[in-house]
Amino acid sequence: MPGSPLPPWNVSPGEPTLSQVxxxxxxxxxxxxxxxxxxxxxxxxxxxxxxxxxxxxxxPSGRFPLALTCDIxxxxxxxxxxxxxxxxxxxRVMVSNISDLAAMGAIPRTALVxxxxxxxxxxxxxxxxxxxxxxxxxxxxxVVAGGNxxxxxxxxxxxxxxxxxxxxxxxxRSGAGDGDDILLIGSTGEAAAGLWCLENLERKAAExxxxxxxxxPRHWLRESRRLRDLGGVKALIDTSDGFASDLxxxxxxxxxxxxxxxxxxxxxxxxxDAARRAGRDPLEWVLGPSDDYALVAAVDPGSSKKILTALGxxxxxxxxxxxxxxxxxxxxxxxxxxxWDHFRESP
Amino acid sequence: MPGSPLPPWNVSPGEPTLSQVxxxxxxxxxxxxxxxxxxxxxxxxxxxxxxxxxxxxxxPSGRFPLALTCDIxxxxxxxxxxxxxxxxxxxRVMVSNISDLAAMGAIPRTALVxxxxxxxxxxxxxxxxxxxxxxxxxxxxxVVAGGNxxxxxxxxxxxxxxxxxxxxxxxxRSGAGDGDDILLIGSTGEAAAGLWCLENLERKAAExxxxxxxxxPRHWLRESRRLRDLGGVKALIDTSDGFASDLxxxxxxxxxxxxxxxxxxxxxxxxxDAARRAGRDPLEWVLGPSDDYALVAAVDPGSSKKILTALGxxxxxxxxxxxxxxxxxxxxxxxxxxxWDHFRESP
Numbered sequence: 001m002p003g004s005p006l007p008p009w010n011v012s013p014g015e016p017t018l019s020q021v022x023x024x025x026x027x028x029x030x031x032x033x034x035x036x037x038x039x040x041x042x043x044x045x046x047x048x049x050x051x052x053x054x055x056x057x058x059x060p061s062g063r064f065p066l067a068l069t070c071d072i073x074x075x076x077x078x079x080x081x082x083x084x085x086x087x088x089x090x091x092r093v094m095v096s097n098i099s100d101l102a103a104m105g106a107i108p109r110t111a112l113v114x115x116x117x118x119x120x121x122x123x124x125x126x127x128x129x130x131x132x133x134x135x136x137x138x139x140x141x142x143v144v145a146g147g148n149x150x151x152x153x154x155x156x157x158x159x160x161x162x163x164x165x166x167x168x169x170x171x172x173r174s175g176a177g178d179g180d181d182i183l184l185i186g187s188t189g190e191a192a193a194g195l196w197c198l199e200n201l202e203r204k205a206a207e208x209x210x211x212x213x214x215x216x217p218r219h220w221l222r223e224s225r226r227l228r229d230l231g232g233v234k235a236l237i238d239t240s241d242g243f244a245s246d247l248x249x250x251x252x253x254x255x256x257x258x259x260x261x262x263x264x265x266x267x268x269x270x271x272x273d274a275a276r277r278a279g280r281d282p283l284e285w286v287l288g289p290s291d292d293y294a295l296v297a298a299v300d301p302g303s304s305k306k307i308l309t310a311l312g313x314x315x316x317x318x319x320x321x322x323x324x325x326x327x328x329x330x331x332x333x334x335x336x337x338x339x340w341d342h343f344r345e346s347p
Numbered sequence: 348m349p350g351s352p353l354p355p356w357n358v359s360p361g362e363p364t365l366s367q368v369x370x371x372x373x374x375x376x377x378x379x380x381x382x383x384x385x386x387x388x389x390x391x392x393x394x395x396x397x398x399x400x401x402x403x404x405x406x407p408s409g410r411f412p413l414a415l416t417c418d419i420x421x422x423x424x425x426x427x428x429x430x431x432x433x434x435x436x437x438x439r440v441m442v443s444n445i446s447d448l449a450a451m452g453a454i455p456r457t458a459l460v461x462x463x464x465x466x467x468x469x470x471x472x473x474x475x476x477x478x479x480x481x482x483x484x485x486x487x488x489x490v491v492a493g494g495n496x497x498x499x500x501x502x503x504x505x506x507x508x509x510x511x512x513x514x515x516x517x518x519x520r521s522g523a524g525d526g527d528d529i530l531l532i533g534s535t536g537e538a539a540a541g542l543w544c545l546e547n548l549e550r551k552a553a554e555x556x557x558x559x560x561x562x563x564p565r566h567w568l569r570e571s572r573r574l575r576d577l578g579g580v581k582a583l584i585d586t587s588d589g590f591a592s593d594l595x596x597x598x599x600x601x602x603x604x605x606x607x608x609x610x611x612x613x614x615x616x617x618x619x620d621a622a623r624r625a626g627r628d629p630l631e632w633v634l635g636p637s638d639d640y641a642l643v644a645a646v647d648p649g650s651s652k653k654i655l656t657a658l659g660x661x662x663x664x665x666x667x668x669x670x671x672x673x674x675x676x677x678x679x680x681x682x683x684x685x686x687w688d689h690f691r692e693s694p
Contacts, residue, residue: 048412053520054450054584055416057513062409065395069402070508072461074497103401114419114506150421154501159461161417161508166404173400237401253399
């Protein structure tokens, strides 16, 4: 359970809180803040009307479908205020949504943001969260279109709905076939390793290592767009549940099995270092539950080489899809790392 | 603060809870539940891909913009489990979102639903909420496209994002002009009166009166569509904050003032009855904060008669917009009902 909040969440003496500023004034300031950052209706953003009316208006190009995703982050379940500053929480929530669109092959266009916060939250903390959310969506060319704010007596909640435009056919989970290569873009387990560091090491030491990767995760939107141009991708998913779990989702949706060559899985220096300090096998984090945003692709074997060459070292071939069902790991007996039922989906 | 939950929230002995069923299985059952109700990709629903992948896909007709709205409902702030059953909570949350689209002149198409619930919630209660959400969106021709579920140790949270399609120009808050009529579709204050009944009367007595109007609120989507056909509407808003407050939002956005003829405001029999029991002036509820979903329109005076005739007794002319600013009430001194600063927007 969460400990004391980080200084960026604390209310300094004299600093105005949400209830002191008042909801209407807060919403006005948020609108001004977003306008000041260029989140205004403009042809290129596809936004026709931003915050301030009963709904926002957007005008899609209409050539391809829109992709809709949402991700609710609850204090104590998805984040801790003693580990993540408001701006980093904002970034993390938006990255997780952008990653969902990347896994679909869509480009982020606009977001709606719902928050439930304590009435004695520093107004500044709210704006830092919005800054983090804005920064990330701006970096991928989108804008915040609206949202709503509630008080709560309980854990903080940040829920973002992100609307994107497809650039062609969707990358579904269900397209993997027997013989397809499994490509991994990015690496996994770092969020779990980073959390361990933040929970167990001095802040400075944690942030020098995997902690930083938890605090500032990245998505692979640009690489998803390259994959579309390069061709050959038959299924795509992001690893927000963890490598083994998300790979099994692709297997289930596609009606195939998967063979993973464990030694080919990338293990970052930061994760390796954290595992050594924790006295754990790095694979526990690399394969297990971890809130990273790497991409797992099923790729036509004829296209893998081209992709590996074009994307460089961020992508690896880590196995292949086979007829059958379930995920098996070759080169290491990983069952000893987990309970036998670790990857069962129901507790 | 909330008291004991209503029986429909209580977990009966032996009844499975969310954590017992497990997240993945719950999500699977929700998908089956929605599919069983016809929430499946189909041309008429504009949904191309429903729940189960990284994002949902929708294909707008493209003629007019899309309208996006979201509304977060937090236990203890927006609802109490001792007053509202799960199915009624679901309906209420969806009605509030549909009302936002009605106030914009958009037709509901698809919703994303985020929930944060206790791990020991009855799985049945979750499905009852989804039933309520589904019923309401189905009634207006839309479907649930996806969502996500989190556990929480705090108050329950239900956040719905609703996507609609415009059928023409948007009804904004900013279009009212000097001399326009103020038309009210539906009546206001019943949610506040209903809450008073539920809090102060026996359940049965409350539900025989205004309590029922709180438990089963309605939106005015059909009437909003009629308004578009009839023409003459220059601004529209729904009264989810309360009549006086929402009317002042239109005034502010449009740069005009408003004169309300207090005696023309509709007062429902149920509200009148509740006011008598509470020993209050009905106007406190009719004008004050109340979470109803009536519509307030600014209408070109030349078009009012046609609208009043076409929509019948659900619509009334209750005043007019004037040059200047602020809302004034004619025929009654209502200042005595409220503190002088009651309608100030900051606390």
